Amino acid sequence: MVKLIAGRILQGFGVLVAVSLIAFFGIYAIGDPTSLLVDPQATQQDVEQVRHNLGLDQPMWRQYGLFVGSLASGDFGRSFATHEPAMRMILERLPATLELALAAIVIAVVAGVPAGLAAGTHPGSRLDRVVMTASILGFSLPTFWVGLMLILVFAVNLGWLPSFGRGELGSWLGIHSSLFTLDGLRHILLPALNLALFPMSLVARLTRSGAREALELDFVRFARAKGISERRVVFVHILKYISVPIVTMIGMQLGLLVAFAIVTESVFSWPGTGKLLIESIGRLDRPVVVAYLLVIVSIFVLLNLLTDLVYLTLDPRVRFDAGAHAE
Amino acid sequence: MSPTVCPDGASQGATSEGHFAAEAPVLRVAALRTEFATAAGIVPVVDGVDFALARGEVLGIVGESGSGKSVTAYSILGLVEPPGRVTGGRVLLGDIDLLALPPEALAAIRGARVSMVFQDPMMSLNPVLRVDTQIIEALRAHGSIGRHDAHARAADALARVGIAAPEERLRSYPHELSGGMRQRVCIAIAMLHQPEVIIADEPTTALDVTIQAQILSEMQALCASSGTALLWITHDLSVVASFADRVCVMYAGRIVESGPVDVVIGAPRHPYTRGLLDSVPALAAGGRRLAPIPGMPLAPADLDAGCAFRHRCARASERCALAPDETFPAPGRTLRCHHPLDRAADRDS
Structure with a gap:
């Protein structure tokens, strides 16, 4: 158990180093941000001065060395454009993205699992076909287009919901989020729905195929032979049995949602990290991009670890195996 | 079906033993038919199965893989999954037809009055x-x-x-x-819930022989003490021989021979039963080579109107192209064969 966690953290550390290297050299290869930062009328001398101040006149490997050196003291560098600390810029906007991803995954699970169970336990039925068709649409319709359509229908035509921003923030336990006010919830509904579409389809399909397989298994037949209600067979026996792959997928999707909220955040002007990333890439603002990637990768590593831990509680056989293989 | 079954069934479901007529069956299966929809069309897997189970009785259903014995068990409690479907017959528990019950009423019976044990623990x-x-x-x-x-x-x-x-x-x-x-x-x-009937679908097949024997004797004792009837489904004739009261031999979805276990095993009338006995090491005559039944059972989709066993049967004739009707050669015995073995057939014939 401890070994597993330590191993995962070590792995995650390796991934962080690799990602920082790739991002650093990648942006270096794209070009020199100085020309985007200084006034076009500035003299060559001014340009050199700015480049020197940003440390961009140093050779690449030295720049990376300096970056890693200051990392040790918790400094991720300052934005080239705003001169604010890069990490602070990201952390300021991270709650907006996290709450959006969280809301989306909740919608995906709450709608996707029952839909998948209903479809999987009635294979070939009309309901099954409806769920399958809807999930294909959920996979294949482009996010930005669905987002625009949601705005068009619910914000413009019907006027029920706002189309941009986080709305009023509430605070609870020192966390500020739009999930805590009614106005905030009204604001988050459309973007969360937009972002939820893909994972919802995935959850529904995975649940459906899992349920279909489980239906054929002897323990389901035995459970029925005991005379317990069909509801208990489906929601306790089958759902718990198929929950391991679903939880894995939710864990992975949550990371992906944080990382790919970019499109939704742009469409709904959601002030999250995705929007910040797009702006920063446009400005070749390397410290912000690198800091963003490191944060996202850390989130992935953490989610993977959490997923593993949830396994242990869901599937006793994993617990058993982990114990058996540990020396 | 035992000819001594009393048809009124008035005393069934009685709670005290005194009300029980000795012959009243707790469970009666009549003309049960279960079909599976396959790519090759609708295939009957259970085709007109009849039997009755008296209180506290152990009835063995013997057959090889694919004979429809497990599907018979599932059909009794409505546990056949699509593409399978029970299409005919009656399953009477006392005077309730289980096949006609709505799902909730059937669920109330499952596990309480009729329960099941499966093959693979x-x-x-x-x-x-x-x-x-x-x-x-x-x-x-x-x-x-x-x-x-x-x-x-x-x-x-x-x-x-x-x-x-x-x-x-x-x-x-x-x-x-x-x-x-x-x-x-x-x-x-x-x-x-001390059920009236337990349906056991090869419950000892997946176990070691020693455990198998223990479980057999324990189940026998438990059922005897509570008066529970046992429907024991197996491919293992030696298990049936050791502790069933009566036996039904199933082949290709039909019961080809049934009767008290010592009579059926001691003097089988159906060539298939004879063949099964000759292929069991413990039951074949000592010192003789085992005699496996030639060939393989036909796939259910290939069955025709004739006797399903005739392709593997040494006694088959042209008459066998028409399925034999059920006959009752002796009280409590049924047989489906145009050319049954002699009552006194000795093992060398």
């Missing part, structure tokens, strides 16, 4: 739920019971099937138990 318990959960939910399905009482009854049920340290076992997950122990848990669950 590795798969018939849910691997992600604790043993106590799986026992207590079966208790709760048929009457409300407090948490403390439920726990006590669950522990008691495990103790009755010979599980040591039941309190500890209750907190286990199925994978922490051995195969024999898991099957004991399944049997404990099946016995919880």
Whole structure:
């Protein structure tokens, strides 16, 4: 158990180093941000001065060395454009993205699992076909287009919901989020729905195929032979049995949602990290991009670890195996 | 079906033993037909099966893989999954036709009046739920019971099937138990409500021989003490020979021969029964080579109107192209064969 966690953290550390290297050299290869930062009328001398101040006149490997050196003291560098600390810029906007991803995954699970169970336990039925068709649409319709359509229908035509921003923030336990006010919830509904579409389809399909397989298994037949209600067979026996792959997928999707909220955040002007990333890439603002990637990768590593831990509680056989293989 | 069955069934469902007419069957299956929809069309897997089960009786249903014996068991409790479907016949528990019941009413009977034990104890318990959960939910399905009482009854049920340290076992997950122990848990669950009938679908096939013998004798004792009738489905004639009262031999979805176990095994009339006996090492005459039945059973889709066994039968004639009707050569005995073996047929013929 401890070994597993330590191993995962070590792995995650390796991934962080690799990602920082790739991002650093990648942006270096794209070009020199100085020309985007200084006034076009500035003299060559001014340009050199700015480049020197940003440390961009140093050779690449030295720049990376300096970056890693200051990392040790918790400094991720300052934005080239705003001169604010890069990490602070990201952390300021991270709650907006996290709450959006969280809301989306909740919608995906709450709608996707029952839909998948209903479809999987009635294979070939009309309901099954409806769920399958809807999930294909959920996979294949482009996010930005669905987002625009949601705005068009619910914000413009019907006027029920706002189309941009986080709305009023509430605070609870020192966390500020739009999930805590009614106005905030009204604001988050459309973007969360937009972002939820893909994972919802995935959850529904995975649940459906899992349920279909489980239906054929002897323990389901035995459970029925005991005379317990069909509801208990489906929601306790089958759902718990198929929950391991679903939880894995939710864990992975949550990371992906944080990382790919970019499109939704742009469409709904959601002030999250995705929007910040797009702006920063446009400005070749390397410290912000690198800091963003490191944060996202850390989130992935953490989610993977959490997923593993949830396994242990869901599937006793994993617990058993982990114990058996540990020396 | 026993010819001595009393048709009124008035005394069935009586709670005190005194009301029971000795011959009244607890369970009667009549003209049961179950079909499967396959790519090749609708295929009957169980085709007109009849039998009756008296109180406390052990009835063995013997047949090889694909003979329809398991599907017969599932059909009784409405556990046939699509593409299978029960399309005809009656399953009478007392005077209730189980096939005509709405799902909720059938669920109230499952596990309470008729319960089931399955072949593979590795798969018939849910691997992600604790043993106590799986026992207590079966208790709760048929009457409300407090948490403390439920726990006590669950522990008691495990103790009755010979599980040591039941309190500890209750907190286990199925994978922490051995195969024999898991099957004991399944049997404990099946016995919880002292059902009138237990349908056992090859419950000892997946176990070691020693465990198999233990479980057989324990189940026999438990059923005898509670008056539970046992429908024992197996491919193993020696198991049936050792403890069933009567036996039905199934081939290709039909019962080809049935009767008291010592008579059927001692003097089989159907060539298939004879063939089965000759291929069991313990039952074949000592010192002789085993005589396997030539060929393989036809796939259900290839069956025609004739006797399904005629392609493998040394006695087959042109008459066998028409399926034989059921005959009753002796009281309590049925047979479907145009060319039955002689009553006094000796083993060398």
